[in-house]
Amino acid sequence: MEEFRYQHTLKFIEKRFELVDSFELMLSKIKPVSRVEEGRLQAHLDNLTKPVGSLGRLEELAKDYCLKCGVSYPHIPKKCVVVFAADHGVTQENVSLYPKEVTYQMVRNFLNGGAGINVLARHAGADVKIVDIGVDHVFDNETIQAGLYNKKVIMGTKNMVNGPAMTKDEVISAITAGIEMAGVCVQEGFGLLATGEMGIGNTTAASAVTAVLCHKTPEEVTGRGTGISESVRINKINIIEKSIALNRPDPSDPIDVLAKVGGAEIAGICGFILGAALHKVPVITDGFISTAGALAACRISIHAKDYIFASHVSVEKGHRIQLEQIGIKPLLDMGLRLGEGTGAALAMTLIDAAIKIFTEMATFESAGVSN
Amino acid sequence: MEEFRYQHTLKFIEKRFELVDSFELMLSKIKPVSRVEEGRLQAHLDNLTKPVGSLGRLEELAKDYCLKCGVSYPHIPKKCVVVFAADHGVTQENVSLYPKEVTYQMVRNFLNGGAGINVLARHAGADVKIVDIGVDHVFDNETIQAGLYNKKVIMGTKNMVNGPAMTKDEVISAITAGIEMAGVCVQEGFGLLATGEMGIGNTTAASAVTAVLCHKTPEEVTGRGTGISESVRINKINIIEKSIALNRPDPSDPIDVLAKVGGAEIAGICGFILGAALHKVPVITDGFISTAGALAACRISIHAKDYIFASHVSVEKGHRIQLEQIGIKPLLDMGLRLGEGTGAALAMTLIDAAIKIFTEMATFESAGVSN
Numbered sequence: 001m002e003e004f005r006y007q008h009t010l011k012f013i014e015k016r017f018e019l020v021d022s023f024e025l026m027l028s029k030i031k032p033v034s035r036v037e038e039g040r041l042q043a044h045l046d047n048l049t050k051p052v053g054s055l056g057r058l059e060e061l062a063k064d065y066c067l068k069c070g071v072s073y074p075h076i077p078k079k080c081v082v083v084f085a086a087d088h089g090v091t092q093e094n095v096s097l098y099p100k101e102v103t104y105q106m107v108r109n110f111l112n113g114g115a116g117i118n119v120l121a122r123h124a125g126a127d128v129k130i131v132d133i134g135v136d137h138v139f140d141n142e143t144i145q146a147g148l149y150n151k152k153v154i155m156g157t158k159n160m161v162n163g164p165a166m167t168k169d170e171v172i173s174a175i176t177a178g179i180e181m182a183g184v185c186v187q188e189g190f191g192l193l194a195t196g197e198m199g200i201g202n203t204t205a206a207s208a209v210t211a212v213l214c215h216k217t218p219e220e221v222t223g224r225g226t227g228i229s230e231s232v233r234i235n236k237i238n239i240i241e242k243s244i245a246l247n248r249p250d251p252s253d254p255i256d257v258l259a260k261v262g263g264a265e266i267a268g269i270c271g272f273i274l275g276a277a278l279h280k281v282p283v284i285t286d287g288f289i290s291t292a293g294a295l296a297a298c299r300i301s302i303h304a305k306d307y308i309f310a311s312h313v314s315v316e317k318g319h320r321i322q323l324e325q326i327g328i329k330p331l332l333d334m335g336l337r338l339g340e341g342t343g344a345a346l347a348m349t350l351i352d353a354a355i356k357i358f359t360e361m362a363t364f365e366s367a368g369v370s371n
Numbered sequence: 372m373e374e375f376r377y378q379h380t381l382k383f384i385e386k387r388f389e390l391v392d393s394f395e396l397m398l399s400k401i402k403p404v405s406r407v408e409e410g411r412l413q414a415h416l417d418n419l420t421k422p423v424g425s426l427g428r429l430e431e432l433a434k435d436y437c438l439k440c441g442v443s444y445p446h447i448p449k450k451c452v453v454v455f456a457a458d459h460g461v462t463q464e465n466v467s468l469y470p471k472e473v474t475y476q477m478v479r480n481f482l483n484g485g486a487g488i489n490v491l492a493r494h495a496g497a498d499v500k501i502v503d504i505g506v507d508h509v510f511d512n513e514t515i516q517a518g519l520y521n522k523k524v525i526m527g528t529k530n531m532v533n534g535p536a537m538t539k540d541e542v543i544s545a546i547t548a549g550i551e552m553a554g555v556c557v558q559e560g561f562g563l564l565a566t567g568e569m570g571i572g573n574t575t576a577a578s579a580v581t582a583v584l585c586h587k588t589p590e591e592v593t594g595r596g597t598g599i600s601e602s603v604r605i606n607k608i609n610i611i612e613k614s615i616a617l618n619r620p621d622p623s624d625p626i627d628v629l630a631k632v633g634g635a636e637i638a639g640i641c642g643f644i645l646g647a648a649l650h651k652v653p654v655i656t657d658g659f660i661s662t663a664g665a666l667a668a669c670r671i672s673i674h675a676k677d678y679i680f681a682s683h684v685s686v687e688k689g690h691r692i693q694l695e696q697i698g699i700k701p702l703l704d705m706g707l708r709l710g711e712g713t714g715a716a717l718a719m720t721l722i723d724a725a726i727k728i729f730t731e732m733a734t735f736e737s738a739g740v741s742n
Contacts, residue, residue, distance in 0.1 A: 049480055050487050051468065051597035055713065056686065056706025097422065098741065105740040109420055114733025116421050122731075123724045226422035315427065333704070334721075335427025342426065349720045350705075353494045360493075362485025369476040370469065 026179075030277045033067050033306035041066050041358075048361040049369050057331065061309070061354035068282040068307050069191065074355045077191025079126035079348050081117060081341040082181050082272060083110060084265035086134030087156030088201030089165065090243070095204045095236040097226045100156070103200050104137035110198070111146040116338050117196055120345035124352070126194070128341075129185070133177055134199075134264025149184075151177035153264050157205070160243040164260045165205065171259045171267045178271020178293075179278070186279045192348060193276050194284040194311070195293065196341020197265040203316060206292035208240045208261035210318045212249045213295050214325050221318030223288070226337075254299040262292075269293025274300060277307040284309045284351075286344040287336065288316035291323060298326050311347030312336055397550075401648045404438050404677035412437050412729075419732040420740050428702065432680070432725035439653040439678050440562065445726045448562025450497035450719050452488060452712040453552050453643060454481060457505030457635035458527030459572030460536065461614070466575045466607045468597045471527070474571050475508035481569070482517040487709050488567055491716035495723070497565070499712075500556070504548055505570075505635025520555075522548035524635050528576070531614040535631045536576065542630045542638045549642020549664075550649070557650045563719060564647050565655040565682070566664065567712020568636045574687060577663035579611045579632035581689045583620045584666050585696050592689030594659070597708075625670040633663075640664025645671060648678040655680045655722075657715040658707065659687035662694060669697050682718030683707055 041063045046052050053059060066074050085107050091100045109115045110130045113122075121128045131149040132139065136156030139148060153173040157165035166174075185193055199205075203225035210221040218240035224233055240261075247260035258267045270293040276283035277297075285294045285308055297304040305326055312332035313320055323330055331350055336343045364371040412434045417423050424430060437445050456478050462471045480486045481501045484493075492499045502520040503510065507527030510519060524544045528536035537545075556564055570576075574596035581592045589611035595604055611632075618631035629638045641664040647654035648668075656665045656679055668675040676697055683703035684691055694701055702721055707714045735742040 048487075049477065049485060050709050054597065054707070054709040055487060056708065058705060058707070058717075102741055105738070106420065109733055109738040109740055112733070112738065114420060114731075114738050116419075116426060116728065116732060119727050119731040120724055123720075123727050226425065331705070334429060334702070336425070336429070337427065338421050338425040346429075346721065346724060349494075349724070350717070353491055353717060353720070356490050356494050357487065360485075360490045361487060362480055362483070367476070367480040367483065367485050369480055370473055 026278060027301050030274065030301045030303045032303045034070065035067060037072050038063065038067060040072060045358065047363045049364055049367050055357055058354045058357050061351055062358040065282060065351060065355060070280055074358055076352055076355055078189050079124060079192045080129060080185050080190040081121050081126050081194040081196050081345055082129045082131060082185065083117060083196035083198060083341055084131045084133045084268035085198040086264035087136035088199055088205055088263055089157045089159035090161060090204050090239060091201040092159050093161055093239045094232065095239055096200050097228055098200050100136065100200050103198055104135050106198050107132065107135060107148065108143055111143060111148060115340060116342045117340035117345060120342050124345045124348040126345060126348055129181070131181055131268065133174055133268040149181065153177060157263055160208065160247065160261050161239050164247055165262060166259045166264065168255055168259045171255050171262070174264045174267035175271035178268040179275035182272050182275025182279060186281055192282055192351060194341050194344035194348060195269045195272055195286055195290040196344065197269060197289045197339055199263060199265050202263050202265060202289045204236055204240060205261060205263040205266060206289040207318055208243055209257055209266060209292045210295065210322055211240065212244060212251050212257045212261065213254065213299060214321055215251060216321060221321055223316040223318060254296040258296055265289065266293045266296065270296040270300070273297035273304055273308065277301060277304045280307070282307055282309055284311050284344040284347050286311055286341045287314040287339045288319040289339055291319060295322050295326055309347060309351065312343035314343065397649065398672050401645065401672045401674045403674045405441065406438060408443050409434065409438060411443060416729065418734045420735055420738050426728060429725045429728050432722055433729040436653060436722060436726060441651055445729055447723055447726055449560050450495060450563045451500060451556050451561040452492050452497050452565040452567050452716055453500045453502060453556065454488060454567035454569060454712055455502045455504045455636035455639040456569040458507035459570055459576055459634055460528045460530035461532060461575050461610060462572040463530050464532055464610045465603065466610060467571050468599055469571050471507065471571050474569055475506050475510070477569050478503065478506060478519065479514055482514060482519060486711060487713045488711035488716060491713050495716045495719040497716060497719055500552070502552055502639065504545055504639040520552065524548060528634055531579065531618060531632050532610050535618055536633060537630045537635065539626055539630045542626050542633070545635045545638035546642035549639040550646035553643050553646025553650060557652055563653055563722060565712050565715035565719060566640045566643060566657055566661040567715065568640060568660045568710055570634060570636050573634050573636060573660045575607055575611060576632060576634040576637060577660040578689055579614055580628055580637060580663045581666065581693055582611065583615060583622050583628045583632065584625065584670060585692055586622060587692060589615070592692055594687040594689060625667040629667055636660065637664045637667065641667040641671070644668035644675055644679065648672060648675045651678070653678055653680055655682050655715040655718050657682055657712045658685040658710045659690040660710055662690060666693050666697055680718060680722065683714035685714065
């Protein structure tokens with residue numbers, strides 16, 4: 001039965017998917033990362049002037065970066081954080097501290113360079129692309145000309161407590177938009193991507209998606225989002241429970257889950273990660289919402305995981321569960337809970353550092369140091 | 372009795388100390404960090420376009436940086452990693468994977484820019500200063516002209532398993548050299564300092580210092596250093612136990628501990644941290660050996676801690692114990708165990724990121740975002 005439903009979903013996608021012959025064909029083009037070069041990469045690292053393995057995860061990062069890209073020698077990549085913005089009908093249920101308008105206001109802030117992700121991306125030497133994938137606002141020409149990518153699939157999701165948040169068709173459009181954005185980045189020469197998001201109410205959707213896909217109770221994966229009180233959190237859990245009970249998303253069908261209790265930005269990130277994997281470009285996940293998209297991507301293609309770096313573990317309690325389910329280990333644990341891609345941008349500086357260790361350190365021989 | 376011995380040590384220092392009227396006077400000039408501005412700093416952070424506290428430790432870092440410097444608005448500082456190099460007589464006891472010669476060979480590697488710390492300091496936009504504080508090697512003119520700071524106090528320590536590693540006089544000279552190096556950095560306009568070290572055998576000395584100062588057994592604080600086997604680690608523990616039993620360092624007298632079972636670079640780092648605190652310049656500790664120096668500094672002046680950022684927790688098992696004893700929380704946990712200042716250099720990029728969050732993010736009002 002579950003297999004059937006998933007096939008049904010794939011049929012849907014095939015119908016819409018115009019970039020490649022079919023969605024299944026696209027999925028078949030996502031290949032696992034080859035580990036053939038691992039020994040040679042490790043030998044190079046072991047020959048640098050340091051005790052073997054003494055740079056710990058920096059050495060792992062350098063090696064993983066090469067393996068993900070399929071290169072035997074890395075270069076500092078052009079970097080880009082792609083921020084998917086969307087609105088959520090469930091904000092009607094008093095699940096967030098902020099009004100829905102903040103989503104579009106923050107989109108303008110992103111385009112003006114004043115948000116946290118702008119600051120941290122500049123710090124990392126990364127570009128930022130902002131994608132309207134489902135904001136419930138008609139942006140003026142000025143905003144669009146400031147560089148907003150228009151991939152709007154919906155004017156926000158419907159309130160999932162009353163019925164499905166999206167149709168499967170909408171989800172597929174959002175996934176497709178995410179894949180397209182990965183393609184845009186690859187065409188522009190970006191070699192290291194990161195996911196970001198903005199959407200008031202989206203921790204509620206991410207918690208619902210995570211609960212279903214990880215077979216957890218909403219309580220186990222629902223945190224305080226932007227900083228809600230315990231009583232609001234209890235309400236949020238209650239809303240998620242009701243939404244799941246009403247819509248009955250199928251845990252074996254990630255697209256069904258995204259449609260019934262997800263969000264357009266989560267679906268967009270799912271597609272973005274699939275697109276990165278398709279193009280063999282490493283992609284860094286950010287926080288809880290981004291990782292919900294990554295989780296869906298890894299359920300759609302088992303090889304997607306190979307291309308993911310996990311930047312950090314946030315204070316959202318479900319984030320650790322997502323990371324464990326995917327099987328990726330975060331680099332940072334800094335109490336972040338902003339999203340936008342901020343943790344991913346910080347991790348970019350660590351990956352660059354790792355690449356420089358690989359390429360700039362002297363070997364024992366070249367430095368005349370006894371080994 | 373313990374009080375008496377400590378006073379005795381201070382008398383020693385007074386005799387040697389020529390930078391300030393007396394060591395006690397110098398210590399009295401190390402003031403606790405004022406927290407008067409904390410509320411105002413927090414109010415600024417809370418007014419930036421993000422949920423309150425959602426950038427977690429980045430926000431704390433920005434605030435702490437301002438408080439440590441005593442400024443109400445931060446600027447990106449000039450940064451410097453100071454690497455203290457010294458040798459250890461205890462290497463005769465087969466406690467390390469590498470021969471003693473690697474210490475001076477690595478000093479040349481540092482000066483040529485090929486070591487891990489050079490790579491990561493460049494990545495962080497930081498300078499590197501290399502200090503010969505006790506290397507058992509006469510450097511040629513070429514090396515000295517390449518920029519080596521000559522603060523040589525000893526030609527390596529004596530083998531502590533046969534008697535004290537250093538005299539108190541030598542320790543005091545090393546602490547003084549560290550204070551002087553902090554002064555050099557301040558004069559050159561560096562506003563963020565970091566500690567680094569190089570010295571084959573120095574995890575053995577650091578373990579001994581940590582065991583005594585933290586009232587732990589050598590087993591509890593002795594790890595695998597550069598990557599020794601379990602049998603070599605057992606030998607290392609045995610050597611530390613014997614050294615402590617023979618020399619009977621006084622846990623209440625950090626200078627006695629540094630003299631009997633320490634090292635010149637650990638004493639230099641201790642002085643460097645005291646000097647940073649004296650000048651109100653934040654200083655980042657690196658790994659296990661650096662933090663042994665920081666521990667001694669915090670025992671000499673209770674206010675030294677206020678000026679320290681802990682960069683990371685290494686895989687050396689005693690490091691976590693040191694950090695807990697001092698009461699500082701590491702930023703990174705990346706399985707590092709190289710030393711040299713590498714973890715501290717990585718942390719510099721996070722502190723810069725935090726400062727940029729403080730100075731570059733838009734406020735709710737300026738961005739027109741509902742709060």
